[in-house]
Amino acid sequence: MRSRTSVALPISLALGAMSCSRSSDVPSMPDVVADPSTVSISDPIGDTFGLPGGTQWDITGLTVTRETDGITVRLDFANDVSLPLVADPNALVGLVELDLDQNRATGKLGYVDQLRPDGGSTGMGVDAVLNLSNIATDSTLVVYGSGGSPTGKAKVTIGGRRLTIRIPSSALGDDDGYLDAAVIVGNSGRSPTDLAPQSGHLSLTPPAAR
Secondary structure, X not given: OOOOOOOOOXXXXXXXXXXXXXXXXXXOOOOEEEEOOEEEEEOOOOOOOXXXXXXXXXXXXXXXXXXXXXXXXXXXXXXXXXXXXXXXXXXXXXXXXXXXXXXXXXXXXXXXXXXXXXOOOOOOOEOXXXXXXXXXXXOEEEEEEOOOOEEEEEEEEEEOOEEXXXXXXXXXXXXXXXXXXXXXXXXXXXXXXXXXXXXXXXXXXXXXXX
């Protein structure tokens, strides 16, 4: 039986280790599909679950866009977003997890599933991870494979209440860009505070599969 990490565990302790096994569940249906290459879901405002005493980072939307040479992940928040500072206990931390082959039987059990408080599951086998806690001064972050090894870098843009990550195909093993995604965020000093989707995962599928 797989054990689950307590939600009281500071999310920052989970960010350095990217190891686990598979999960299962059903995908979350997107609220908006405005483009065959884009899928978005909204997340309720005020649904945070973090410990008191720190910033309650609150996700309001998750969007993935497939492009010819990579993907773009967009996170919208109820809070203003700034570059995380190591010494700030309220700094935004988090993980975006990707199931590149959309196969729950491969990849690893993600930290979204280990840290969520509801006992649910994304239904993903995680193949790639974006660590939001380690955004460098040049506005890049490292992309990690399922084994925890770096596979490339992604470009981060922060503005207002939005954080956008542009990931080249080369950092995803030249994947076709059709994938499943889920995200968990929190503050570096206390705990996870929100995740998206609330159940299952966001899924960007080939047109023939829709």
